[in-house]
Amino acid sequence: MKSEKTSNKGTKSNQSTEKVFAIIEYLADQHEPVKLRDIAQAVNMNASTVLRFISSLEKMGYVIQNSSTLKYSLTMKICALSHKVILNNNIRELAAPFLKSLSRIFGESSCIAIEHEMQVVYIDTQEGPDQMLTTMKRIGNVAPMHCTGVGKLLLLNYSNAELDRYVAIKGLPKLTQNTITTLPALKEELETIRKQGYAFDNEECEIGARCIAVPIRDYTGKIVAAMSIMGPVVRMDDNKIFQNLPYLLDASVQLSKALGYGN
Numbered sequence: 001m002k003s004e005k006t007s008n009k010g011t012k013s014n015q016s017t018e019k020v021f022a023i024i025e026y027l028a029d030q031h032e033p034v035k036l037r038d039i040a041q042a043v044n045m046n047a048s049t050v051l052r053f054i055s056s057l058e059k060m061g062y063v064i065q066n067s068s069t070l071k072y073s074l075t076m077k078i079c080a081l082s083h084k085v086i087l088n089n090n091i092r093e094l095a096a097p098f099l100k101s102l103s104r105i106f107g108e109s110s111c112i113a114i115e116h117e118m119q120v121v122y123i124d125t126q127e128g129p130d131q132m133l134t135t136m137k138r139i140g141n142v143a144p145m146h147c148t149g150v151g152k153l154l155l156l157n158y159s160n161a162e163l164d165r166y167v168a169i170k171g172l173p174k175l176t177q178n179t180i181t182t183l184p185a186l187k188e189e190l191e192t193i194r195k196q197g198y199a200f201d202n203e204e205c206e207i208g209a210r211c212i213a214v215p216i217r218d219y220t221g222k223i224v225a226a227m228s229i230m231g232p233v234v235r236m237d238d239n240k241i242f243q244n245l246p247y248l249l250d251a252s253v254q255l256s257k258a259l260g261y262g263n
Contacts, residue, residue, distance in 0.1 A: 019045060020053050024074065027063065033071030091216065091225050092124045094258050098227070098251040099126035105247050106240070108231035112216070113150040114224065118170050119143065120151040128231065146172050146186055147179045147204040149213030150226035152193055155186075156215070157223055163187065178204045197249070199226075203233060210236040212245070214252035219260025227251065
């Protein structure tokens, strides 16, 4: 009996999702704003149900209502969402050969990451020769921004006010004795990174692991992704890093050019 209730709940949830997308797809087909009753009639729902879903979409920024006509239309937010999907897939495809090449040159693991909701999300990885890749850096996994090389680079997009908000929401949790845990120290670190063009994670996220990361910019100059090389501290010494850094920086330039930066 219990499993039947769960199944019913799942069915209702799926039906709600289908109804929301029916409304979105209908609005996407319209060339001008439409009234609530016209939406309800087109998607075969009662007006109160449509209003409930429309209100949620409006609150999330996907739908807007004209205050004079009371008609509804989609905003450009859904276009921005699709742009992110296309961009991220494009970045993965473009970055793949660079990740393989850099892993071979450094003899270490490589990865590329983006930001999503104030977190680092790894979208592709390449194992090094000894397959040393931490669990945190698997594809699809998330990590804090303040203590990872890729995350610090993505934080360069933030204004001072946005950094304050980031810390207020996410905090600066201490993961190791090397983690930056104060806002002034984080801002100082970001300024250094901005000047030198690359970022380190010196056992700030995980003890025993060190990485160096470089930014990937799009045609607007925004850092849309970051690529890093990581390995155990016993192998990732300064000599190895700076000897091979030109290859990593060149990959950053080439990938950014592919996304329109500097063209």
